[in-house]
Amino acid sequence: MRLSASTRRWLARMLAVKRKRTPGGKRRHAPDVDRAVWRSVVNPKGHGFANWVRELKGKSGAYLIRSSTNGEYIYAGESHTGHLHKTLTRHFFQWDRRQRGMHPFNRAEGGEKPGSTYDRDRYEVRVEMTDRDRAQELQNEWIRRFKPRDNEVGYGADDEVPF
Numbered sequence: 278m279r280l281s282a283s284t285r286r287w288l289a290r291m292l293a294v295k296r297k298r299t300p301g302g303k304r305r306h307a308p309d310v311d312r313a314v315w316r317s318v319v320n321p322k323g324h325g326f327a328n329w330v331r332e333l334k335g336k337s338g339a340y341l342i343r344s345s346t347n348g349e350y351i352y353a354g355e356s357h358t359g360h361l362h363k364t365l366t367r368h369f370f371q372w373d374r375r376q377r378g379m380h381p382f383n384r385a386e387g388g389e390k391p392g393s394t395y396d397r398d399r400y401e402v403r404v405e406m407t408d409r410d411r412a413q414e415l416q417n418e419w420i421r422r423f424k425p426r427d428n429e430v431g432y433g434a435d436d437e438v439p440f
Contacts, residue, residue, distance in 0.1 A: 313403045313405075314403065315343065315345075315401040315402065315403050316329060316401060316402060316403075316404075317345070317397070317398075317401050317402075318330050318365075318366070318369055318397050318400075318401075318402055319397050319398060326366060326369075330362065330365065330366065331362065333361040333362040333365065333404065333406075334361075334362040335359050335362075336356075336359065336361045336362070336406050337355075337356055337357050337358065337359050337361055337406065337407060337408065337409050337412050338355065338356065338361050338404060338405050338406035338407045338412055338415075339353065339354065339355040339404070339405055339407065339412050339415040339416045339419065340353070340354055340355070340361070340364075340365050340402055340403065340404045340405075341353045341402070341403045341419050341423070341425070342354075342368060342395065342400050342401075342402050342425075343400065343401060343402075343403070344399065344400060344401075345399055345400055345401045346399065349426060350423040350424070350425040350426065351393075351395065351400060351425055351426050351427055352368065352393060352395075352425050352426070352427045352428060353416050353419040353420050353423065353425045353428055354368070354416060355412040355413055355415065355416035356412060357409045357410070357412040357413055358409070359409075361404070361406070365402065365404070367394075368393065368394055368395055369394065369395060369396075369397045369400075370394060371394055393427045
């Protein structure tokens with residue numbers, strides 16, 4: 278049985294391995310975040326997270342959280358292990374240390390700092406999916422460029438010395 282040309286093209290598209298093309302290789306500069314798509318994580322129907330957030334499962338990339346009222350950059354994060362959904366959504370769950378069996382943070386005793394949580398209705402998120410190698414690099418670029426309020430940042434060559 279011979280297939281028509283249009284059927285062969287359709288079949289080739291369906292069976293082809295999808296590859297993300299990056300023109301010119303890896304990006305060297307962070308994308309223009311000011312013109313980027315900022316979205317709410319709230320599901321328009323009112324239950325859980327928006328569909329686009331659920332689609333992040335199994336993906337790697339970086340995200341930037343900002344206030345929807347004044348545009349202040351709040352936090353930059355990343356997942357290079359394919360857990361972008363889990364890493365992002367933990368910022369929008371309300372919990373405290375006692376519920377998780379944690380006590381006041383003490384790095385010397387091996388304690389884990391739980392991280393900041395935010396009200397879903399007051400913040401919006403910019404996500405860029407990348408390959409595993411690029412996620413941390415993009416997060417670090419965003420931290421240097423936007424100096425988000427809640428990121429713990431060490432002093433770099435461009436930062437003012439605190440003494």
